Each structure stands twice: as C-alpha cells, then as structure tokens.
Amino acid sequence: MFEEASEVFDNMLKASFPFTFIVFIPAVLILVSPLPAEAAHEFAVYRMQQYDLQGQPYGTRNAILNTEARTVEAEVLSRRCVIMRLADFSYDKYQKALRQSAGAVVIILPKNMSAMPQDIVQFMELEPEMLATETIVPVYFAMEDDELLSIYTQTLTSSSSQGSLSAAEVLLHTATANGFQMVTSGAQSKAISDWAITSLEGRLAGVGGEDLPTIVVVAHYDSFGVAPWLSYGADSNGSGVSMLLELARLFSKLYTYKRTHAGYNLLFFVSGGGKFNYQGTKRWLEDNLDHTGTDKCNDSLYLLRGPTSCLPTQLQSVILTVFFCSSGSPQVVTSQYPEVKFSMVHKKINLADDMLAWEHERFGIRRLPAFTLSHLPSHRLAQRSSIMDVRPHVDVKKLSRNTKVVAEALARVIYNLTEKGAPGDLQIFTEQMVQEEQLSAVVDWLTAQPRAAQLVDKDSSVVSTLEYHLGRYLKDVKRHYVKADKRDPEFVFYDQLKQTMNAYRVKPAIFDLLLAVCIAAYLGMMYLAIQNFGVLYSVVRRITQPKAKTH
Structure with a gap:
C-alpha cells in the first residue's frame, strides 16, 4: 500500500509541480498535525419520571434530544442542551433552563452519591418540586465519568468566557472553539398499554x-x-x-x-x-x-x-x-x-x-x-x-x-x-x-x-x-x-426511560463559513501564483541570486 502511494506522489511531482504544491502540501500538514481528542462519546442517560396519576400528568413529556451543549452559565439557553453537575445544581438554575425553553437538561451525578451528603440533602428536597408539574423539556440524568466530565469542563469554559469578551473576540472564539452536539438514540416516549x-x-x-x-x-x-x-x-x-x-x-x-x-x-x-x-x-x-x-x-x-x-x-x-x-x-x-x-x-x-x-x-x-x-x-x-x-x-x-x-x-x-x-x-x-x-x-x-x-x-x-x-x-x-382501567385509567406509565446519548465534537456553523473563506483565499492565491508563475519566478530568482562583488 505504501509503495503504491509513493508511486502516486512521485508521478504527481514529475507531472505538475503547481498541482503538487496545491494538493500535497495541505494534505501533509493535515496528516502530521496532532490529532484531537475523541470525536464522540457514548454514555447511558436516565430520563426523569413520566407518568399520569388520577388523570394528572407528572414529569417530563419529551424524550428526543439533538442539540448543542451549553452550561447554565451561558446567556442564551434556548434550544440548547443544558448540562450541569449535581454539585452545582440548584432549583433556580433548573428553572432558568426551563424558562428559556432549553432543548434539554442533563444532570451529571457523581459516581459515589453517598460521599457528598450536603448536596444529597439539597437535591432530595428538590426532587418533589421537579416532579410536581409536567414539562415538555426532556430531563436526563447521567453518571459521571472522565469523558463526560471533560465535556462538561470544556463546555463550561466556553459558556463562561463569552460574557467577558468583546464582539470580535466572541466571533473569533466562536469560530475556533470546540462544541458538542448531544444526540439521543431513542424515539419519542409513548404510553405503555396493559401494564x-x-x-x-x-x-x-x-x-x-x-x-x-x-x-x-x-x-x-x-x-x-x-x-x-x-x-x-x-x-x-x-x-x-x-x-x-x-x-x-x-x-x-x-x-x-x-x-x-x-x-x-x-x-x-x-x-x-x-x-x-x-x-x-x-x-x-x-x-x-x-x-x-x-x-x-x-x-x-x-x-x-x-x-x-x-x-x-x-x-x-x-x-x-x-x-x-x-x-x-x-x-x-x-x-x-x-x-x-x-x-x-x-x-x-x-x-x-x-x-x-x-x-x-x-x-x-x-x-x-x-x-x-x-x-x-x-x-x-x-x-x-x-x-x-x-x-x-x-x-x-x-x-x-x-x-x-x-x-x-x-x-x-x-x-x-x-x-x-x-x-x-x-x-x-x-x-x-x-x-x-x-x-x-x-x-x-x-x-x-x-x-x-x-x-x-x-x-x-x-x-x-x-x-x-x-x-x-x-x-x-x-x-x-x-x-389500569382503559376508559378512566388510575395510572399511565411511559417508555423510553433509559437511552443512549452521544456527544459529538463539532464546530459551529460560523467555523464552516470562516473555513470556506480561507480555502477560497488560498485557492485564489494559488491560482494567481500559477498564472503569473514567470513573474513570480523572476522575483524569487532576483531575491535569492547573490549580489555581484564590486572591486
């Protein structure tokens, strides 16, 4: 395989040096550049309760998620997946995400929940309030691991820095920062019949x-x-x-x-x-x-x-x-x-x-x-x-x-x-x-x-x-x-309570625009260089030619 590849590159060099310069050099730069971290992380998530009791709905009414991750520190949470750790969880932050019509809420639980008693007591008191009323925002819980914690840390850094930067810095940061697209593999929840x-x-x-x-x-x-x-x-x-x-x-x-x-x-x-x-x-x-x-x-x-x-x-x-x-x-x-x-x-x-x-x-x-x-x-x-x-x-x-x-x-x-x-x-x-x-x-x-x-x-x-x-x-x-009685059920249960979520590393849309502009500029410069190769060659030769010695 490597011999065939070397023959292809040798033919490219012999056939057309400009073409080689345009295609081969960028490819080499991409291949030798340091590889980023894992582009995707798969983990299990557990959805909040969804049930009807005596005709009254409780819990979350949605189970589909496909949106970009943010932390609650971000200014705009609309149609974003808000991720937060249990140690940083509060009912006010939770309500903020719901008021701004967040796409979803993912709460990261510690591996050993009994090791943080104060946070446990606080969250236990909030559970009934979370279930007291229904919400259309899907709410998930996930167990903490190293990859998920890294995703949260990067998202937190990105969300927190945007508020203190200028407009130009925000634009540049948005174009260069890594984001995460949170996607669930399950379907919309539906009532379980004859349970x-x-x-x-x-x-x-x-x-x-x-x-x-x-x-x-x-x-x-x-x-x-x-x-x-x-x-x-x-x-x-x-x-x-x-x-x-x-x-x-x-x-x-x-x-x-x-x-x-x-x-x-x-x-x-x-x-x-x-x-x-x-x-x-x-x-x-x-x-x-x-x-x-x-x-x-x-x-x-x-x-x-x-x-x-x-x-x-x-x-x-x-x-x-x-x-x-x-x-x-x-x-x-x-x-x-x-x-x-x-x-x-x-x-x-x-x-x-x-x-x-x-x-x-x-x-x-x-x-x-x-x-x-x-x-x-x-x-x-x-x-x-x-x-x-x-x-x-x-x-x-x-x-x-x-x-x-x-x-x-x-x-x-x-x-x-x-x-x-x-x-x-x-x-x-x-x-x-x-x-x-x-x-x-x-x-x-x-x-x-x-x-x-x-x-x-x-x-x-x-x-x-x-x-x-x-x-x-x-x-x-x-x-x-x-x-449950089919005409007037005392209770109704729903499925899709456990799903697999994928966190994909993505760049924002403005990055694609910036990348397209850079590629167009690069190709334009290469086109002008090829069209005016004689002039460019004479300029380079004049610059690199040693000066004649004067006596």
Whole structure:
C-alpha cells in the first residue's frame, strides 16, 4: 500500500509541480498535525419520571434530544442542551433552563452519591418540586465519568468566557472553539398499554377454628425517585421488605409446632405500586371486600382485627404504642431497648387529597384498624422518594434490632401476653434468632437493581425471587395483578426511560463559513501564483541570486 502511494506522489511531482504544491502540501500538514481528542462519546442517560396519576400528568413529556451543549452559565439557553453537575445544581438554575425553553437538561451525578451528603440533602428536597408539574423539556440524568466530565469542563469554559469578551473576540472564539452536539438514540416516549402491577400474598393459618382474627403485615417493594432507572429504594422500601421476610421466617417456625401455634391468622402482603398511591393494596382490598363472590368473604380475613404494619423504613424511632393499647405500657421497648425513642402520630385521612400519605390509610378508609411503622416523623420528607436513597443509608444492626422489637411486640399480641401481665423483660425471640446476615443480604439484593413500578413487570426477577422466598415460609402464596382501567385509567406509565446519548465534537456553523473563506483565499492565491508563475519566478530568482562583488 505504501509503495503504491509513493508511486502516486512521485508521478504527481514529475507531472505538475503547481498541482503538487496545491494538493500535497495541505494534505501533509493535515496528516502530521496532532490529532484531537475523541470525536464522540457514548454514555447511558436516565430520563426523569413520566407518568399520569388520577388523570394528572407528572414529569417530563419529551424524550428526543439533538442539540448543542451549553452550561447554565451561558446567556442564551434556548434550544440548547443544558448540562450541569449535581454539585452545582440548584432549583433556580433548573428553572432558568426551563424558562428559556432549553432543548434539554442533563444532570451529571457523581459516581459515589453517598460521599457528598450536603448536596444529597439539597437535591432530595428538590426532587418533589421537579416532579410536581409536567414539562415538555426532556430531563436526563447521567453518571459521571472522565469523558463526560471533560465535556462538561470544556463546555463550561466556553459558556463562561463569552460574557467577558468583546464582539470580535466572541466571533473569533466562536469560530475556533470546540462544541458538542448531544444526540439521543431513542424515539419519542409513548404510553405503555396493559401494564400489570404485581403484588404477592402468603399466609400462616392460625389454630382454633375458621373465624379467627387476622393480622396483616404489609410492605411495598417498589421504589421511587426522580428517575426510575436510578431508584434503588434502600430505606424505602428495601429495609421494610427485608423485615417482612424475616418476620415471616420467624413466625413460620412458631406456627410449625402445636404448642406455639397461635389463634391468629398472619397474612404477609408484599404490595406493588406503593409509590403510585398504593395501587396494589387498593386493588387487594377491593377484591376481598367488594367482591362478595370470593371465598375470602366467607371467613373473617377481611376484618383485619389487629395492627397492620406497613414497615416502610428503617425504624430508628419505633412507633409501637398501638401494640400495647390493651395494657397501656410499651413493655418491649421500655424494658429491652430503653435507648429507642418512640412516639405516636395521629393524622386524619384527607379524602380530598389525590395522594394518600401512608399505606395504612388504604385500610383506614375501609374502617379497618391499621397504622404505619416508620422512623420518619412526616410523610412529606423527601427521603421516602429519592434516587439518593442508596444502600449505605441502611444500618443493618439497627434494622436487626427493630425487627426483633416488632417480632416481640407482635408475638405478645397473638399470644395475649399483654393481657396476662407478662413481664416486660420476657423474650420470645433472642437476638440470635434474628438473622442479621439474611437481612443484609436481602437489602443488598433489592438495592442492586432499580425497582420502580414501571420497570418491574410480572416476569421480573424481583417478583419471582420474592415469591420464592415467601413460599419458603408461608402457605397459599399467590399473585395479584393490577391493570389500569382503559376508559378512566388510575395510572399511565411511559417508555423510553433509559437511552443512549452521544456527544459529538463539532464546530459551529460560523467555523464552516470562516473555513470556506480561507480555502477560497488560498485557492485564489494559488491560482494567481500559477498564472503569473514567470513573474513570480523572476522575483524569487532576483531575491535569492547573490549580489555581484564590486572591486
């Protein structure tokens, strides 16, 4: 190949020196010039939530991006892709991009989100505001890497310098600076039809007759955050599901032996759609209370005579007063764990609200006694619905301790120990019985994958694995499905939540114009030089000819 190329260049030199000068020299200059950095970078982006709930749209309504990158420091953001790091993010900057009709917003998240707590707290508080209203501007999140950070730095330098330069300097800078064209590979988002939310149910039957009171333990398994593909839900509600499975294991052992078989039915319900107004629990109650033709209406299961524990979070402050309403003394916490603070929060259910605060309110609407255990004093706190709710935020030792507290309190209820005046230091479960390793393993497994309701279908490994674990300890494990009504859907999900974005290194349009002018000038000069080669040759010869010596 190289021999053939050398022959071509040799023929060019022999045939026409002017032609060689015009074509060969620029080609050599281009080839030997230092190569620029990578001309394109491909990375994954995760789109902000897009869903409809009770007919109200939320999140971003667009998923297509093909525009030039800018940072929020630029004066003009219209039809530009605004990229910003989480460390520099603020709601005012975000609103500035929306007000100027930006083409898109890309927020770069750090690799280790738990390493910057102050920024995490600030962003967690802003997530609900970002989702409160819909926007046509596509909003994406991307994980930081070296190439993406380099793109951001170059774009920031370009955007920041334009405001302090003169008009001529801006023109020159615009013509010579590198830009980046951000392009997504996906199509426009569309509604997902016939999406099924899956819930799981398993039970331990009590002894002593058919008409037994039933205690239901509920925990929703899905997570929620501003971006579905980044919603890992470690504390809300990975820790709750982990505790529910451990409670199922502990009480399955008690219900195996006749001497410890209690006169209560225990039903464990892992609900889906918890973050979307508890759709799984809503449908389960409708099926068991409203459909008189079902078998469950012939027994007292739906009476739920006992506390319903939704267990949504880590339980650093445990609310256990309801367990001891008959005796009036929180014996377990006071005697065994005096360092644990507990309180009882009364909240009226506002039926006018589109969103319920806690899952137990679904039962309260049906006049069924229920309450929620949580370490959060208010349902409005952002920790319940954030992409920052990651694995390091769950303290497994505290989770293990709280699991034992709940198990002890529940056992005292089903064995009527509170009414018999049992001593507070009586322990039904020892600390060794609660398997901390299993709690940790379940939390690790749940937080290893996003569990947003839009991503967990009936064939998901999350559902099948939960069903397997429930089947190890419980009887009559079955699935319940929720599909939105086609005429008046309670919820609508959309696709294109994860896409591939390409950042192409480009020059602005003015650079093409400047380059065309330079090429035209170069060719014009070469044309004049060839046409007047004799004159040029004589001038060059006169200049280069040595002067004659004078005596």
